[in-house]
Amino acid sequence: MKLVIVESPAKAKTIGKYLGKEYRVMASVGHVRDLPKSQKKAIDIDGGFIPHYELIKGKEAIVEKIISEAKKVDEVLLATDPDREGEAISWHLKEVLKDEKIKAPIKRATFHEITKEAVIEALEHPRDIDEDLVKAQEARRVLDRLVGYDLSGLIWKKVRYGLSSGRVQSPALRILME
Numbered sequence: 001m002k003l004v005i006v007e008s009p010a011k012a013k014t015i016g017k018y019l020g021k022e023y024r025v026m027a028s029v030g031h032v033r034d035l036p037k038s039q040k041k042a043i044d045i046d047g048g049f050i051p052h053y054e055l056i057k058g059k060e061a062i063v064e065k066i067i068s069e070a071k072k073v074d075e076v077l078l079a080t081d082p083d084r085e086g087e088a089i090s091w092h093l094k095e096v097l098k099d100e101k102i103k104a105p106i107k108r109a110t111f112h113e114i115t116k117e118a119v120i121e122a123l124e125h126p127r128d129i130d131e132d133l134v135k136a137q138e139a140r141r142v143l144d145r146l147v148g149y150d151l152s153g154l155i156w157k158k159v160r161y162g163l164s165s166g167r168v169q170s171p172a173l174r175i176l177m178e
Helices: 009-018 060-070 084-099 116-124 131-158 170-177
Strands: 002-006 023-027 075-078 106-108
Touching: 002 009, 002 060, 009 023, 009 116, 023 060, 060 084, 075 084, 084 106, 084 131
Parallel strands: 002 023, 002 075, 075 106
Antiparallel strands: none
16 A cells, blocks of 8 residues: 655545555645744754744644554655645655654655656656755745845835735845845
8 A cells, every 4th residue: 555645635636536546645735844933943043044843733633644644554655746845845744754753665756747647657656855956945945034034024114014025026135135
């Protein structure tokens, strides 16, 4: 028996129809861990910008179900989206499962279309998690927290309330440049 974890419940349902009884398909419903809301706990700046993650509130039941199913299978296939965010979601799921001492091998499977052929091909040829993509997402998230959170308050005061100053928004870039 193999456990396949995707992000979307709708995608899980569709993929479940493609696969035989030797597969169980579940959805993480997006990210399961994130930086805590507290700026002090989120990133250890002095220690080298080390992020500290915690389960996202409201995801406990989903994570418990995934852990429970992972304990019953011979292999876990993380089939979240094939982008930087999906790679990070897979990495977080793997970390949660490692913390629970899951014995089944945990691999990454990616596909770019939700067809029976593409899904089966991806599941037959899993790979390791791409640590470079995970680091890229982690750097983006840390920058969002360190720069975006602080600059948002300034932008709200100087430009307009409610504007965001995340890593890609032009107001933050303009303030930095000026």
